[in-house]
Amino acid sequence: AQLSALLAAAPKAELHLHIEGTLEPELMFALARRNSITLPYPDVEALRRAYDFSDLQSFLDLYYAGAGVLQTAQDFEDMAYAYFERAAADRIRRAEIFFDPQTHTHRGIALATVMAGLEAAIARAERELGLSIALIPCFLRHLSEEDALQTLDALLPYRERLLGVGLDSGERGNPPEKFARVFERARALGLRIVAHAGEEGPPAYIWGALQTLGAERIDHGVRCLEDPALVEELRRRQVPLTVCPLSNLRLCVVPDLAQHPLPALLDAGLKVMLNSDDPAYFGGYLGANLDQCFEALPQLDARHAYTLLRNSFEASFASPEQQAGWI
Ligand code: ADE
Numbered sequence: 001a002q003l004s005a006l007l008a009a010a011p012k013a014e015l016h017l018h019i020e021g022t023l024e025p026e027l028m029f030a031l032a033r034r035n036s037i038t039l040p041y042p043d044v045e046a047l048r049r050a051y052d053f054s055d056l057q058s059f060l061d062l063y064y065a066g067a068g069v070l071q072t073a074q075d076f077e078d079m080a081y082a083y084f085e086r087a088a089a090d091r092i093r094r095a096e097i098f099f100d101p102q103t104h105t106h107r108g109i110a111l112a113t114v115m116a117g118l119e120a121a122i123a124r125a126e127r128e129l130g131l132s133i134a135l136i137p138c139f140l141r142h143l144s145e146e147d148a149l150q151t152l153d154a155l156l157p158y159r160e161r162l163l164g165v166g167l168d169s170g171e172r173g174n175p176p177e178k179f180a181r182v183f184e185r186a187r188a189l190g191l192r193i194v195a196h197a198g199e200e201g202p203p204a205y206i207w208g209a210l211q212t213l214g215a216e217r218i219d220h221g222v223r224c225l226e227d228p229a230l231v232e233e234l235r236r237r238q239v240p241l242t243v244c245p246l247s248n249l250r251l252c253v254v255p256d257l258a259q260h261p262l263p264a265l266l267d268a269g270l271k272v273m274l275n276s277d278d279p280a281y282f283g284g285y286l287g288a289n290l291d292q293c294f295e296a297l298p299q300l301d302a303r304h305a306y307t308l309l310r311n312s313f314e315a316s317f318a319s320p321e322q323q324a325g326w327i
């Protein structure tokens with residue numbers, strides 16, 4: 001209970017959060033009404049009941065459908081600001097957040113609309129909540145490399161407001177190598193590189209993210225434990241892994257939190273921290289991820305808590321001077 005209070009009060013950084021995954025059912029219904037869209041669920045409770053996933057794809061199907069209510073810049077601003085308020089309540093100081101441009105451009109929403117809404121929310125949260133926020137657009141790996149290249153082109157006018165680029169969506173059958181040229185261009189533009197790998201996909205996808213894409217951080221990465229040589233590489237280079245326990249639980253990557261590999265990852269000397277991924281769909285924000293892990297994994301103690309929180313800042317792409325101001 002004492003540790004729980006300390007965890008709640010401690011400053012934190014969040015490095016793996018999809019802003020579209022913060023769209024709570026209540027706001028989804030409100031935006032649907034505002035935009036005259038009919039959702040295929042009678043009410044919020046029925047929608048929440050549908051959040052019963054069997055794997056990553058079963059979640060992605062609902063998640064991409066849910067994003068359909070986002071039509072105007074105001075919609076994106078309202079969604080993002082609601083997240084920033086929750087982040088501030090969780091004592092998050094720094095958030096490096098993902099968004100999926102193609103999820104919106106493919107249904108006819110201009111990138112300018114998405115950016116205007118997100119930027120308005122970020123400016124307000126930095127001013128009124130004291131957060132430091134950075135944006136990382138992710139390419140959808142179930143789409144083609146050509147589509148990702150066009151998306152990178154469309155992002156160029158916003159280059160100065162983007163921290164880096166990432167890779168997400170359905171992992172199985174979509175290895176990192178499919179996007180070699182996109183990430184080569186992104187690196188040439190000086191963008192920081194992250195990629196989802198080793199969530200459902202094999203260790204080979206983590207190797208590919210590191211070696212072919214030049215990933216500086218691996219999103220999820222929990223399946224690295226199947227490959228001792230990979231664990232050694234990640235440990236030696238201290239490549240951060242942005243672990244998302246409630247996501248892993250709800251997407252059946254682990255059968256229950258008591259069996260989550262977090263203790264094994266920490267024992268292996270890997271640079272891990274906790275994150276919330278898509279909290280509106282997975283039943284909890286960063287505070288809940290920390291709380292429920294420490295509840296379910298009694299082998300974790302105060303030192304582990306400190307390591308996880310310190311790692312969250314050290315694994316951010318903020319300068320050491322900025323980091324010092326938050327800790
Ligand atoms: N998009 C949103 N959440 C994701 C996840 N956990 N894995 C892959 N793509 C995602």
Ligand code: ZN
Pocket residue numbers: 016018168196219277
């Ligand atoms: Zn994710």
